[in-house]
Amino acid sequence: MTELLLMSISSFQAGSRMLPLAMHIPDGFLSLPVILVTWILAIALIAICLKRAQFEYQERTVPLMGVCAAFIFAAQMINFPIPGGTSGHLLGGTLAGALLGPWAGSLVMVVVFMVQAFLFQDGGITVLGANIVNMGLIGTFGGYYLYAAIRKSLGWNSLRGIGVGAAVAAWASVVVGSIICAFQLAISGTVPLPVALSAMASWHVLIGIGEALITVTALGFIYRTRPDLIYKAPKKAIANRSMASR
């Protein structure tokens, strides 16, 4: 039984890692200075996230963050067609941010990257800091604040604000993350900047469209069915919630 499950997990993983893997940098691609700087940033992010998430969720932190991390991990395994003919999979940073908030969302993503690096070698151990910065700090944290800014300007409680915000933030976070990743590779002297930029950015512009579409659809579904689960829930959710008998 476990054997079967493991097989399905690994084949799942294998299938999904086919192309958009470029963002998970493996060991050996980055130089010492880049590794040091990104690790310092990552450790600071982890420390603050742990503190804030603990403060926000109290002793619910462990079970809730745990299942949410497992959820992101499972969601990343699913391939879907992206406009342009290939297929991609969700990274989920912006989705996690929009649903759990910037701190808890980043924490969940950090845990996902750590488990991927240690157990599945999806991304290296020495470069874990860089992967956390590229996809956790920029993808989730940056993604959330971009989403929040757009949501605020288009109407905090409207589906339009949430949808447009999430779409732009999801796309931008993937593209910006890949550009930063290209710069890290170039500074380390592994891949020259023009090659890294053109390969990474052009590819992630497409991946980002898929990311945006899935993020918006998922958030739309939650907005219609359980709006109270969106971080800083829209007003109608709060009104409904107080009337509903729980």
Added chain:
Amino acid sequence: MLLHIGAFRLDVDSERRSPWHDLIPSTRVLCMVLMVFAIALTPNGQWKTWGLYGLGIVTLVILSQVTFSALAKRVGVEFIFIGVVLLGTLFQRSGEVVWQWGWFQVTTVGLTNLVSVALKMLLSLTMVNILILTTPIPALLHAIATLRVPPLLVAIMASMYRYIAVLADEFQSMRRAALSRNLMNSRKTQRLVIGNMVGSLFIRTYDRGERVHQAMLARGYTGLFPQAEIPKGSWRDGVAITMVAALAIAGQMFYIQGR
């Protein structure tokens, strides 16, 4: 920790008896981290250093009696997926041109880069996989907790590990349900269905988290898991760490002295 039903296992070789298995898990993790950092931080083109590390890792493969086919399969699959990225390292402008085809030129610097990065990746992947194949995941989690990774982070990782299989299974069954209702036949509806799937699975996940929390409270949970007894290291662990550290430093000496 709550690690039992439904969780997957990767450690096919954890039941063997060997000098490597005699080490406590935290020592093994420490050895792995030392080796991987030493391998990955060596500048490009230091063949002697990686030769030495390679020898060390081959010795470890033999010592730990890890199933070679399982190791080769894991490393091979992981290597292929990274291989695409590897090609990018070939495009360098500096150095002597070895081969040219139109604008595309292969230089000595590009080749050194490609082979160096490939070697580094191969060695570190092998090292990590030896650890993963010989150590059960709960033991690994305990080990990193004793190595001063914040307990809260480890606890979240443990509860994530417990639920990965459950959630992967739920995704599979939802996908199967959509497929059997013919909802996945066009690319557009496929995206819509998967987006809704992700949304509805998040709602279920969140509710599951609340339920798990209630169940934990009912069993006397106060915010952190009680720590199981930490296995005590013996003289072997000290020797192992010293040997790995010596190997790492010896490797680095090759090029530091060569300057």
